[in-house]
Amino acid sequence: MSSKKTDRREFLKQGAALASGVAVGAAANTASAQLAGPETFIQGSDDMVAYGSRSRFVESKRIPHGGRHSPDTFGLDFHIATPLQEQHGVITPSSLFYMGTTRGSYLPDIDPAKHRLMIHGLVDNPLIFTMEELKRLPSVSRMHFVECAGNRANSRMTTVQETHGMTSNAEWTGVLLSTLLKEAGVKDGAEWIVAEGVESVKGASSIPMTKAMDDTLLAYAMNGEPVRPQQGFPLRMLVPGFEGIFNVKWLRRIKVVDRYYMTYNDYGHLTQDPVTAALGYQIGPKSVIVHPSGGMQLPGTGYYQVSGLAWSGGGKVARVEVTTDGGENWFDAEIRGEPQPMAHTLFAFDWDWDGSECELQSRCIDELGQIQPSRQEIGEFYETPPGERIRVRGQDNSIQPWRIHSDGSIHNAII
Amino acid sequence: MQSFKFLLPIVVLTSLTVTAQSPTQYGVGRTPTAEEITQWDISISPTGEELPEGSGTADIGAQLFLEKGCAGCHGTNGTDGIAPRLVKRDVGVLENPWGYGRILPIRSPFATTVWDYINRGMPLGLEGTLLADEVYSLTAYLLYLNDVITDDQLVLNQDTLPDVKMPNEENWAQVPDWFPEEPRLRGYPY
Numbered sequence: 001m002s003s004k005k006t007d008r009r010e011f012l013k014q015g016a017a018l019a020s021g022v023a024v025g026a027a028a029n030t031a032s033a034q035l036a037g038p039e040t041f042i043q044g045s046d047d048m049v050a051y052g053s054r055s056r057f058v059e060s061k062r063i064p065h066g067g068r069h070s071p072d073t074f075g076l077d078f079h080i081a082t083p084l085q086e087q088h089g090v091i092t093p094s095s096l097f098y099m100g101t102t103r104g105s106y107l108p109d110i111d112p113a114k115h116r117l118m119i120h121g122l123v124d125n126p127l128i129f130t131m132e133e134l135k136r137l138p139s140v141s142r143m144h145f146v147e148c149a150g151n152r153a154n155s156r157m158t159t160v161q162e163t164h165g166m167t168s169n170a171e172w173t174g175v176l177l178s179t180l181l182k183e184a185g186v187k188d189g190a191e192w193i194v195a196e197g198v199e200s201v202k203g204a205s206s207i208p209m210t211k212a213m214d215d216t217l218l219a220y221a222m223n224g225e226p227v228r229p230q231q232g233f234p235l236r237m238l239v240p241g242f243e244g245i246f247n248v249k250w251l252r253r254i255k256v257v258d259r260y261y262m263t264y265n266d267y268g269h270l271t272q273d274p275v276t277a278a279l280g281y282q283i284g285p286k287s288v289i290v291h292p293s294g295g296m297q298l299p300g301t302g303y304y305q306v307s308g309l310a311w312s313g314g315g316k317v318a319r320v321e322v323t324t325d326g327g328e329n330w331f332d333a334e335i336r337g338e339p340q341p342m343a344h345t346l347f348a349f350d351w352d353w354d355g356s357e358c359e360l361q362s363r364c365i366d367e368l369g370q371i372q373p374s375r376q377e378i379g380e381f382y383e384t385p386p387g388e389r390i391r392v393r394g395q396d397n398s399i400q401p402w403r404i405h406s407d408g409s410i411h412n413a414i415i
Numbered sequence: 416m417q418s419f420k421f422l423l424p425i426v427v428l429t430s431l432t433v434t435a436q437s438p439t440q441y442g443v444g445r446t447p448t449a450e451e452i453t454q455w456d457i458s459i460s461p462t463g464e465e466l467p468e469g470s471g472t473a474d475i476g477a478q479l480f481l482e483k484g485c486a487g488c489h490g491t492n493g494t495d496g497i498a499p500r501l502v503k504r505d506v507g508v509l510e511n512p513w514g515y516g517r518i519l520p521i522r523s524p525f526a527t528t529v530w531d532y533i534n535r536g537m538p539l540g541l542e543g544t545l546l547a548d549e550v551y552s553l554t555a556y557l558l559y560l561n562d563v564i565t566d567d568q569l570v571l572n573q574d575t576l577p578d579v580k581m582p583n584e585e586n587w588a589q590v591p592d593w594f595p596e597e598p599r600l601r602g603y604p605y
Contacts, residue, residue: 061576264532277588282599368453373605
């Protein structure tokens with residue numbers, strides 16, 4: 001006991017000496033030229049205490065996508081793209097998450113206490129759940145991207161927000177749909193489900209039972225807080241790796257059925273070409289270099305970390321390769337963090353720019369061995385005659401080329 | 416012993432209830448009534464099995480198109496409004512519905528898709544207010560404008576609507592069966 005006391009006394013003495021030393025130093029700085037701090041302060045408020053907001057100097061913002069302004073003439077939100085070029089890491093901030101709606105939709109203002117989910121159709125036990133009841137069930141938290149079928153790049157686009165901004169990634173928390181379907185007891189002959197939202201147009205999508213029972217998730221939270229209204233508050237479906245429209249928002253009803261229902265959402269996928277039908281379903285391996293990218297300016301020669309995002313609807317990203325000479329030589333990029341299935345994955349590549357004109361590209365290889373193609377490779381696969389415009393069928397997962405001019409300016413190099 | 420006698424009937428009742436509904440693992444959620452399911456369920460199968468009773472014609476639909484405000488957004492003729500066009504472009508080749516443009520669900524192999532979308536999604540701001548008769552008539556009118564049906568007195572109802580022959584009845588690609596951990600298209604390396 002006594003020795004402990006001594007130790008404590010010694011410690012206090014030393015502490016006092018250290019403290020006085022700091023005080024002397026501080027006095028000396030004050031007397032001469034202490035670095036000036038900011039001249040203004042963010043006004044404290046109850047709102048800022050309750051729920052923080054970003055600095056007024058941070059101005060990254062979403063933009064309307066696909067030539068249709070949101071809100072449109074009717075006040076409907078349609079397609080809005082996330083500023084990938086401003087993003088660091090793999091999480092898309094909830095406020096900047098891309099948005100798409102079935103027809104354009106007014107955002108439903110749903111009281112979660114009144115919201116219900118019904119599961120019915122070809123089941124032994126039709127069920128209705130409140131949000132509280134759903135939260136009582138075993139939950140999972142998983143990283144998944146959502147990507148719109150409209151995430152297609154073309155030669156007229158200049159920035160990565162325009163070419164690739166219709167994909168975003170979040171951590172989603174909720175109940176696996178398989179948990180609920182087992183509770184309801186799926187009957188023989190049930191091959192599909194139809195999932196439906198509560199918004200004005202009541203968007204509904206047909207999803208194969210194999211996917212519904214595999215990893216489809218009913219999410220009530222994203223990035224640690226309730227799913228945002230633009231993302232389907234209080235409940236949305238996550239169909240990992242499938243095109244965006246399958247991820248039904250404001251989810252209120254799941255009907256277990258025996259066939260493809262050809263809803264209006266499904267109709268958007270309708271095609272006469274079986275290849276296009278297959279490729280517009282599960283998203284292929286895909287990646288894009290985000291830093292640096294179109295519209296940016298390299299300040300000079302020397303070191304740059306080339307970095308970007310890779311993802312695949314087929315599973316985890318296995319490898320990402322980068323070229324700085326337009327595809328002649330490919331090098332392995334470094335994967336940052338542990339790749340998750342159907343989730344944006346960060347990659348980086350050390351690069352010294354010598355000031356000459358060059359072209360940066362990346363390509364993703366997923367755990368199934370699917371390789372992200374260049375437009376030329378797609379053209380060759382389908383034997384597109386030379387000179388004819390190459391058509392990327394289904395979801396566009398083609399390689400994005402960025403051309404660096406000798407003045408350091410960066411341009412979309414899609415032909 | 417006294418309290419045990421009291422408990423016994425309750426136990427029996429509970430087990431009866433559970434047997435009747437077949438048990439769920441977690442016992443969370445409740446069973447909806449048949450009325451609730453009917454009220455919530457607006458899905459329409461290509462077979463038309465959920466279609467409600469009712470009927471309509473293109474002739475009546477033409478009138479409703481004006482009365483219900485459709486014309487206000489889509490234009491008097493369904494071609495010149497601020498909302499999407501509802502009539503196919505005059506491509507002259509009825510045999511190629513893929514040239515019609517992406518209007519209505521005109522390229523759907525099933526007339527039920529047209530009925531379903533009007534029923535669930537129109538008119539803007541008043542969705543869900545159309546009566547079944549009105550949806551049958553508006554569907555008939557739009558199919559008539561697009562030459563899918565040629566008689567404006569043809570009665571569409573729960574029996575006849577699923578039998579309407581759409582231009583794309585045969586000419587469309589089924590989505591392939593989906594299985595976990597498989598490439599999106601066999602034989603396609605990308």
